[in-house]
Amino acid sequence: MSPESLARISNVMIYSSMLVLTFAMFSFAASFAGGRRRASSSVTESTMSAGGAAVLTQTVVETEIPGRRASNIGISLTWLAFALLLAGVVLRGVWAGRAPWGNMYEFSITAALGVLGVFLIANTRIDLRWLGLFIVIPVLLTLGVAVTVLYTEAAQLVPALKSYWLVIHVLAAIICSGAFTIAAATAGLSFVSDRAERKAAAGVEVTGILATRIPNAERLRSITNKTLAFAFPLWTFTVVAGAIWAENAWGRYWGWDPKETWAFITWVIYAAYLHARSTAGWRGNKASLIALAGWIAFLMNYFGVNFLANSLHSYAGVGS
Amino acid sequence: MTNLPPMTNTGFFRWLWRQLTSMKTALVLLFLLALASVPGSVYPQRGVDPIKVRNFITNSPTWGPILDRLGFFEVYSSPWFSAVYLLLFVSLIGCVIPRVGVHYRAMRSAPPPVPRILERFAGTRENIATASTEEVLSEVTETLRKAKWRVVAGPVESPTWVAAEKGYLRETGNLVFHLSLLFVLAAIAIGGLFGWKGNVIVREGSGFSNTVTQYDAWGGGRYTDAQALPPFSFTLDKFTVDFERGVAQRGAPRAFEAEMSYKVDPTAPIEHRLVEVNEPLVVSGAKVFLVGHGYAPLIKVTDETGKAVFEDAVPFLPQDGNGTATGVVKIPDSTPQLGIQALFLPTAALDEVLGPHSTFPGPDDPAVFMSAWKGDLGLNTGKPQSVYRLVTDNMTKIGLEQLKPGQSWTLPDGSGTVAFLGYKRWASFQIAYDPGKEIALIFAALAIIGLTMSLFIRRRRVWVKVVERDGVTVIQVAGIMRASTLEDKDIGALSEDLDLVEQALQAAGVARGITEEER
Ligand code: HEM
Numbered sequence: 001m002s003p004e005s006l007a008r009i010s011n012v013m014i015y016s017s018m019l020v021l022t023f024a025m026f027s028f029a030a031s032f033a034g035g036r037r038r039a040s041s042s043v044t045e046s047t048m049s050a051g052g053a054a055v056l057t058q059t060v061v062e063t064e065i066p067g068r069r070a071s072n073i074g075i076s077l078t079w080l081a082f083a084l085l086l087a088g089v090v091l092r093g094v095w096a097g098r099a100p101w102g103n104m105y106e107f108s109i110t111a112a113l114g115v116l117g118v119f120l121i122a123n124t125r126i127d128l129r130w131l132g133l134f135i136v137i138p139v140l141l142t143l144g145v146a147v148t149v150l151y152t153e154a155a156q157l158v159p160a161l162k163s164y165w166l167v168i169h170v171l172a173a174i175i176c177s178g179a180f181t182i183a184a185a186t187a188g189l190s191f192v193s194d195r196a197e198r199k200a201a202a203g204v205e206v207t208g209i210l211a212t213r214i215p216n217a218e219r220l221r222s223i224t225n226k227t228l229a230f231a232f233p234l235w236t237f238t239v240v241a242g243a244i245w246a247e248n249a250w251g252r253y254w255g256w257d258p259k260e261t262w263a264f265i266t267w268v269i270y271a272a273y274l275h276a277r278s279t280a281g282w283r284g285n286k287a288s289l290i291a292l293a294g295w296i297a298f299l300m301n302y303f304g305v306n307f308l309a310n311s312l313h314s315y316a317g318v319g320s
Numbered sequence: 321m322t323n324l325p326p327m328t329n330t331g332f333f334r335w336l337w338r339q340l341t342s343m344k345t346a347l348v349l350l351f352l353l354a355l356a357s358v359p360g361s362v363y364p365q366r367g368v369d370p371i372k373v374r375n376f377i378t379n380s381p382t383w384g385p386i387l388d389r390l391g392f393f394e395v396y397s398s399p400w401f402s403a404v405y406l407l408l409f410v411s412l413i414g415c416v417i418p419r420v421g422v423h424y425r426a427m428r429s430a431p432p433p434v435p436r437i438l439e440r441f442a443g444t445r446e447n448i449a450t451a452s453t454e455e456v457l458s459e460v461t462e463t464l465r466k467a468k469w470r471v472v473a474g475p476v477e478s479p480t481w482v483a484a485e486k487g488y489l490r491e492t493g494n495l496v497f498h499l500s501l502l503f504v505l506a507a508i509a510i511g512g513l514f515g516w517k518g519n520v521i522v523r524e525g526s527g528f529s530n531t532v533t534q535y536d537a538w539g540g541g542r543y544t545d546a547q548a549l550p551p552f553s554f555t556l557d558k559f560t561v562d563f564e565r566g567v568a569q570r571g572a573p574r575a576f577e578a579e580m581s582y583k584v585d586p587t588a589p590i591e592h593r594l595v596e597v598n599e600p601l602v603v604s605g606a607k608v609f610l611v612g613h614g615y616a617p618l619i620k621v622t623d624e625t626g627k628a629v630f631e632d633a634v635p636f637l638p639q640d641g642n643g644t645a646t647g648v649v650k651i652p653d654s655t656p657q658l659g660i661q662a663l664f665l666p667t668a669a670l671d672e673v674l675g676p677h678s679t680f681p682g683p684d685d686p687a688v689f690m691s692a693w694k695g696d697l698g699l700n701t702g703k704p705q706s707v708y709r710l711v712t713d714n715m716t717k718i719g720l721e722q723l724k725p726g727q728s729w730t731l732p733d734g735s736g737t738v739a740f741l742g743y744k745r746w747a748s749f750q751i752a753y754d755p756g757k758e759i760a761l762i763f764a765a766l767a768i769i770g771l772t773m774s775l776f777i778r779r780r781r782v783w784v785k786v787v788e789r790d791g792v793t794v795i796q797v798a799g800i801m802r803a804s805t806l807e808d809k810d811i812g813a814l815s816e817d818l819d820l821v822e823q824a825l826q827a828a829g830v831a832r833g834i835t836e837e838e839r
Contacts, residue, residue: 152569163598229775229776230775232771232775233768233771233772233775236764236767236768236771237768240761240764240765240768243764244761245598247757248598248599248600249597249598249609250609250611250750251517251600251607251609251611251750251751251752252517252752252754253754253757253760254508255367255368256360256365256367256368256395256396257368258360258361261357261358261360261361262361264357265354265357265358268350268353268354268357269350269351269354271350272347272350272351272354275343275346275347275350276347278343279343279344279347281344282344282347297354
């Protein structure tokens with residue numbers, strides 16, 4: 001097969017994936033429109049709080065399970081889109097003859113793949129169908145920007161990028177991008193639930209389509225939590241792997257280059273998040289806000305910094 | 321922090337210390353650290369790109385100097401940035417060191433006794449004893465001990481309960497993580513105080529020996545002995561460079577290969593190494609990195625009598641991605657003195673808009689454009705001069721010319737000829753010695769391991785209590801989990817532990833489940 005046809009097939013796969021994702025998005029959206037009412041549950045659970053006292057929690061808002069059929073279709077379509085995107089990314093790598101992360105276009109399609117992959121795998125363990133819409137939308141946006149603004153013909157890597165530490169570093173970063181995105185989505189949604197719960201507690205009926213169809217705030221925060229507990233060590237590893245690579249390429253493992261700086265900022269914010277979760281008065285919305293701030297810092301690193309000219313990491317390949 | 325500080329001195333300092341080492345302060349300091357890091361990615365930094373900083377200050381005469389005063393061009397060594405991270409680390413020490421002691425004692429002491437009422441704990445199970453209390457408790461003890469729980473039974477005279485605890489490594493991991501951060505910081509400091517780093521341009525065929533004077537730029541830490549650098553030397557035998565010729569990313573570098581021969585010290589045997597971008601030469605603990613490349617046009621100048629007054633390959637500095645390079649030749653030995661400002665173009669093109677420029681970084685069609693000056697080079701004024709700049713204050717221009725390799729130019733005023741004989745390549749090397757980096761790596765790895773332990777191991781307690789109720793002997797199995805940092809309400813892992821105990825009891829035949837009627 002000629003390289004040109006490989007490239008063409010890769011592109012077709014990625015466009016098809018976007019098309020399928022669009023349908024997945026509609027399915028997830030439709031699942032919100034046609035939800036089923038779930039009996040309001042009152043859960044009593046105990047944990048050992050710092051003082052050793054048992055803590056009781058109660059769910060106050062009635063939530064509905066999003067339309068099963070539609071969200072199942074959404075998940076199936078997302079799997080299909082994932083497979084298409086995977087094929088697109090792999091073919092891109094075959095075409096270029098290297099790992100497919102040599103420029104911004106390739107980073108973006110691989111990151112989209114990472115977000116979908118982490119979401120789908122997490123969904124096999126805990127039911128996250130209601131989250132689908134909030135994952136598919138950013139992924140579609142990323143892919144949209146990738147194919148329109150960032151598209152670059154495949155080329156070899158500049159010598160600085162030829163390192164297996166790059167492969168490890170970027171692979172870890174991509175998994176983190178998936179986890180951070182899920183955590184941000186659940187953190188964002190927890191505000192919606194939180195508001196609804198406050199209203200319910202004040203005796204006001206909660207009618208919002210979204211508010212009545214997503215899990216309660218505590219559950220959402222718990223998902224944010226678990227996802228970040230998984231992602232934070234991996235991000236730490238990502239940063240260390242990047243430092244090892246930098247040491248090998250430039251002779252210093254840390255140089256406060258903008259990319260390094262934002263990786264550090266992201267790390268510090270998420271560390272603050274983990275602290276907030278065990279600091280009285282910070283557990284709820286404040287912690288969720290920090291989780292969102294961490295994600296924004298991460299995005300800065302991913303997109304913002306590649307356009308800053310004074311970075312050694314400006315290998316984005318944009319505009320060349 | 322709503323509580324007011326006490327008014328006595330010691331009271332005040334104790335209060336201050338408690339505030340500083342509180343979790344909330346740590347949180348705020350972490351935020352400040354994140355915030356304080358931002359300007360360094362927005363403003364050019366002196367340590368990274370001093371020229372950009374100078375341009376920035378020149379271009380904004382109002383804000384430039386103010387920002388400079390406030391340390392915005394050296395954020396990461398500015399007093400405010402240092403203050404934030406030092407406070408954070410003081411807080412870290414104050415918070416973590418006492419916890420080490422507490423944790424050490426906790427690990428050595430027995431788990432706390434069973435709470436009075438077990439019913440209030442989620443997931444509590446009840447079974448009916450079918451054997452003596454003693455047998456039940458010894459079965460429980462054995463099962464839990466086998467599963468690596470720390471177990472204690474009580475009361476001492478005639479035990480009726482067992483309390484067990486597991487997951488101490490969570491706290492161990494947390495402490496290892498925080499302490500490792502301290503050591504990483506220390507390793508960075510060691511690198512900064514004892515390390516050194518320099519840059520040097522070496523032409524193909526030329527050599528370098530490791531003394532400060534041979535460097536184009538060199539910097540060492542406060543305790544680095546600049547006179548006692550390791551005495552290695554090397555020669556750049558051959559330097560191969562390759563660029564992308566395809567349409568996509570045309571001109572992007574594809575390969576740099578420097579064939580080097582080196583000696584560890586002047587008396588050592590010569591060794592050979594191929595140095596590439598991600599493959600530095602390691603010699604005497606220092607690493608020699610290939611970081612850049614460029615051209616050094618071979619220029620020969622003869623005076624009006626035909627005597628050669630200059631002949632050398634002069635390194636030119638690259639200006640863009642297509643290899644356009646500028647350089648200067650100074651000839652102090654002719655009278656009057658001669659100076660040449662030149663532009664080297666590896667693949668030369670000339671058009672109305674861009675003037676002379678290069679279209680590809682490879683040497684497909686090299687040319688130099690030069691202007692010649694005569695007069696006083698100003699070398700004797702005592703002011704240091706850059707080798708890349710011609711000071712033309714006391715010179716007059718005598719002409720402009722464009723030369724291809726092999727061509728020469730008779731200066732219009734008859735003061736001599738300039739020949740462009742060809743070019744050599746040069747490679748630039750960064751040579752770095754950082755005695756802290758291995759330590760940093762070890763503790764970074766420990767930090768990751770500790771962190772993972774801290775986040776994934778769950779500290780939990782299980783209690784088994786034998787009680788008499790309405791004439792039957794009931795075994796209560798309950799537990800609680802410190803759901804990690806994450807204050808997680810998920811008791812899934814705990815119910816597995818309770819299952820383990822319950823199933824072991826039933827399998828051993830010392831207990832049975834309670835039937836519906838019995839409830
Ligand atoms: C250099 C700055 C610091 C960083 C990057 C950092 C990072 C972290 C991270 C990622 C965790 C979560 C891991 C876990 O739950 O075990 C954590 C937990 C913790 N940190 Fe820090 N930390 C820092 C400074 C501090 C300071 C100054 C204190 C003391 C005030 C502190 C006290 C704690 C405590 C007590 C926990 C455990 C929370 C729990 O058990 O729920 N840390 N830290």
